Amino acid sequence: MKTYQTEQIRNIALLGNTGSGKTSLAESMMYEGKVIDRKGTIAGKNTVSDYSEIEQQNQRSIFSTLLFTEFNNSKLNIIDTPGSDDFIGAVISSMYPVDLLVMVVNAQYGVEVGTEIFNRHAERLNKPMILAVNQLDHDKANFDVTFESIKQTFGKKVVIAQYPLNPGASFNSFIDVVTMKMYKFNEDGSREELPIPDSETDKANELHNALIEAAAENDESLMEKYFEQGYLTEDEMRSGLSTGIKNREIIPIFCVSAHKNVGTKRLMEFIINVGPKPNHSPMLDNDSSKPIACDASAPTSLFVFKSTVEPHIGEISYFRVMSGKVTEGMDLTNANNSTKERLSQLYVVAGKNRNKVTELVAGDIGATVKLKNTKTNHTLCGPGLDFTFANMMFPDPKFRTAVKPKNEAEVEKLSELLHRAHEEDPTILVEHSKELKQIIVSGQGEFHLNILKWQITNLHKLDIEYIPPRIPYRETITKVAQADYRHKKQSGGAGQFGEVHLVIEPYVEGAPDPVKYKVNGKEINLNIRGKEEINLEWGGKLVFYNCIVGGAIDARFMPAILKGIMEKMEEGPLTGSYARDIRVAVYDGKMHPVDSNEISFKLAGRNAFKNAFKEAGPKIMEPVYDVEVLVPSDRMGDVMSDLQNRRAIIMGMGSDKGFEIINAKVPLAELNRYSTTLSSLTSGRATYTMKFASYEQVPSDVQEKLLKAYQEQEEEE
Template structure:
């Protein structure tokens, strides 16, 4: 394969809801570029893109796939992305190296929830986008309704470049209002005729042509002046104006397709190459030193790794975009994230599982290499004289969590290694070895997302695992003052154990003055503070420990042991074994023995005194509350609201955005288990949500009673 120069390269990512036809479009593009001799189909399980066993089983894209085709003396890098929100991480990582996004719309359904989700990320990254209405040959295709939904979502940015003469089984031609021609296709061969626009369509075509000219002129002052003077623009001038409008996201041109029949693919590729941005026209990126990095093949070399995978018989494959300069086979680079050296022993251009060796890749191109030692997703590699990193990709917070364990306990270490590798390949899979919950917790974007992980562990790595309900990280605290004392005494021949501790506990309140005296059960306790330790707890909140011992009742050397005993009970609270927080403890009296007192005695006395006081101090269990935003079609709003209220949600507000209703609520984490599955069931997969930790709040009395009972039963079993 020849080396394409920066100006000859186009980088696109295909986005769209599941079932919109992205993989079929990619297949047609490769067929048009003669990278493949015949088109595969999803049903035939022989497409270049969805080549893994799990994708073929599910008949949908699950991973992003890098592809390429050659067309009109240009190289078109294509990234086919999953359509499910569960795999949004793969979509985001595909947007980063792309200069243009093609949003594929199913003509049966118009804008779907996936369309809105992916557009939000595109807006955040300020990525240019064009719209391709696909499956216009389907019996239920509705071009006008689909166009209306696009205008409702994207507003006046939506500009028709093409429209179909007919839809459904009769779809074999469309009018192009840039070239002002009708393109008519023969079957599914992709062969087309260029015909004059029929008289019956001329008025509509002229109206749309003028609207397109006006939209193009708005993006260039000189074009606007010419448009006002002459009322028209040449085709080249239109392309220039449209190109600038696309780059600024002020124009989103609409194209007509049947990817399965290869209708419209070639014209779309013409447009991308003639009008779409090449890498030199993309926004200039800044490195961590805030210096702009120009996409220039003559500049020093830098590249960014946007994806890493491990494939059988090959090992780790790193996919990268050349950000500046050029890379050559055997080149030595430095990983700017960890200062290690890497050699690019082999370079490939990639079409699915097919990797073709090349000797060099220039700025703006996308390729792959294998077996890098210390370089992962989000890492920057630099040539001599450079030492900077590009900002890492940002991924959404997880919204589904589960605990996982191997069926064979001896394989815990293997599970840990494989989960760590899974996170490297998919950063939206988060892994936590929770000391608090005594579980391995994995989090992802949905139940299907983590079920795919389970399939991989079971089928590819032969590791049998099971998912179990994750424990909830409750917190325990108190609501009032309480006093307790405890004497630990043990005699078993020889030296014994003796320690007695008197203490008072109360809720910690930020900014409250140090205590001077307490009145507990009619008894007044005066304090003389000798020492104070304020401990910021790892799990949130504080413990404030006061040494108020006078007269040598307890030797100062035993105070750390008392604090250690209290901390042990803070780590395993008296109510449910959860972490305790936000408590002040004053040790004001006690007794010791000249021979039998030691550190273990006072640790046990302090722990038990604290435990007894805690139970008398109006103890409360606190639960994690999450801010949840649900994006839902209006016709399913009532069902979703009702379900949230059944989950103890507090509705904080409602609104609407681009054809969808938005519900904002605060929901206990305990009620969000499997919520993604329930929401999908309620809305036929048309809704989505995000969740983010908000705060800890007290659980209702009935819930607390159930938790206490369950913990008591658990302790009795153990």
């Protein structure tokens, strides 16, 4: 394969809801470019893109797939992306290395929830976009209704570049208002360029003028010419469209039937002629002290946007050449960890097919294998450069589960596989929770984590099971309480003796140090000799006061008392959860000249604290999350009702581009498998995000259930 120069390269990602036809469009593009001799189909399980076993089983894209095609002396790098929100990580990581997004919209359904989700991320990343209305050959295709839904979502930026003449089963022609031609496709696949029929002239002229106006608005000189002449040449219009698309001021609509290969060639022509070039697109954010130019003559830098491990090959790193050029056998430095890497082999990639090349220049996308210390989000630099590109940003997880191997001896192997899964997909988060005594895996949805389970079970032959995750409750107190405890043990020889008297109360930020307490009618005066303020790892504080006078307890035993209290803070008296936000004042006690030791006072402090805690109006706190649900209006009632059943507090409602938005605070304990329920309630048309908000007291009935469950668990153990 020849080396394409920067000006000859275009980089696109195909986005769209599941079922919109992205993979079929990618097949059509590769077929037009003669990269493949025949088009595969999803049903036939023989597409270049969806080549993994799990994708073929599910008949849908699950991973992003790098592809390429050659057309009109240009190279078109294509990334086919999943259409489900569960795999949003693969979609977002595909947006970073490309210069143009092609949003594929199903002509049967118009804008779907996936369209809206992906558009939000495109706006955040400020990525240029064009729209391809696909499946116009379907019986239920309706271009007009689809266009209305597009306008509602994308607003005034949308302009029609093409419209179909005969949408439906017989679809084979459309009017292109850029070139002002009618394109007709014959059964043998050939394309005819014909004059616009008289019956369509007025409509075509109107849309053509709207397109020219949109193009002229993005360039003052073009606007002046348009006002003076009343028209723009095709080159001038292309220039204006190119600027408008690059600045996200214009989003043109194209017509395709990927299945019939209708419109694909014309779409590719437009992308190559008008779409953003790599050297005319913004550089990714970076910490370089000097501007980085997408120029083949500049020093070399690469950004790794995806890493994966494949059988018989090992680790594959997918990268974009951000500047300079990279050659086979080149030595580069990983700027993230200062290690050296040799790119022993370079490939251009079409699914599982990797074609070896000797060189890739700035703006191109390729792959290499077996890098030792380079992962997703890493930057590789040539001599003279030492900077990193900013990490790709991914959404917070919204589905969590606990996982364990069926054979306890394989915990270490499971940990290794989960670590590798996170490196391949940063939206999979893994936590070895000391608090919950579980391995917690979080992802974007139940389907997302079920795919992970399938891979571990089928590809790595490790049987695992998902179990409900425990909830990280917190325990605290609401009033003052006093307790004392004597630890005494005599069993021949030296014994154990320690007695501790203490008072506990809730910690309040900014409150003055205590001087005296009145508990159960008894007044306790304090003389503070020492104070320790401990910021707890799990949030909140413990303030420990040494108020011992007259040598009742030797100072050398105070750390042991604090240690005993901390042990009980780590395993709260109510449910075994972490305790927080408590002040403890040790004001009296007793010791024995022979039998007192550190263990005695540690146990005395621990048990005195435990007894006082239970008398101090103890409360269980639960994690509460801010949840935002994006739902079609016709399913609003069902979703609201379900949220209220989950103890949600509705904070507000609104609407955005045809969808209703519900903002609520929901306890984490009530969000287990919520993504699955929401999908079921809305036929997959709704989505949500969740983010930790705060810890709040659980209702009394919930607290009673938790206390009873913990008591039963302790009795069993």
